[in-house]
Amino acid sequence: MSRKALILILVLVLVSPLFGVIGSEIVGYHEPLDVAAELIGLSESEPVWQGVLPDYTVPGLPDVIGYVIAGFVGVGILLLPAILRGKELGERS
């Protein structure tokens, strides 16, 4: 289970730009709630916090590469409790 789960996560992150970046550009994707905000004039209210890697990008890097790096950073942080615990990932007690 553990190795299979980690491989699945790896594959998901690696293929994610096909959906989240390239596919989004093809259809001209915008977050629906952001479109709603623009329609009613809320667009001028800046986000209180933009994030360290805003919108899954790494400043200065192409979007596809930034998306993958952002994915690995997010996954790495979420796996941190398991890594710190030093147990085999995904092993059930």
Next chain:
Amino acid sequence: MHIPDGFLDPITSLSLYVITLIVVIYSAKRYFSGDKGDISYLSVIAAAIFAAQMLNWPIPGGTSAHLVAGALAAMLIGPFGGCLAMFMNLVVQCLLMGDGGITALGANAFNMAIVDVFVGYAIYKLVLKALGKQRRMIAAFLGGWIGIGLAATVCGLEIGLSPLFGYPVAITVPVMASWHLALGVIEGIVTAFVVGYLAKRSPNLLWG
């Protein structure tokens, strides 16, 4: 379904932060006090959900959909574990990527880590009890589908009731509910196939 900053008024925002934190703390107590509470497994599920949510399925017309997977998480690690995994995921998405406003984090977690998880799981268990384990995939489909539809309905209620948002509940609720119930069919199908696959191959990975 991630609400950005500027949509919710301070009272709604703060109230949902408080409610969410109470439920998350209670969930942590329940999950880790149980026999199957396991931080490593919880981490892997949270990371897998994070990775799965990065796959936006583009839909012609300028929109997209992605899995939320709150109900699915509950089917794998129980409702309390599912709540924690979704909450961890939403905190990372918000703080790291700015996905969902920081002032709306309580509301977003209420919708996706509480409503989707607990309602989706309750429907799954009810249908499982009514139809039997042979119909597990139908139960998982209904849990995944209705869970996301209801989470979106609550999201519509929150932004519709907020005086900062320009549209009333009569518009926001039908729009959010109908849109996510339509797209939520995909969520239900993915949930059903993952649960169906695990029931055959590794039933010990399913909760309860």
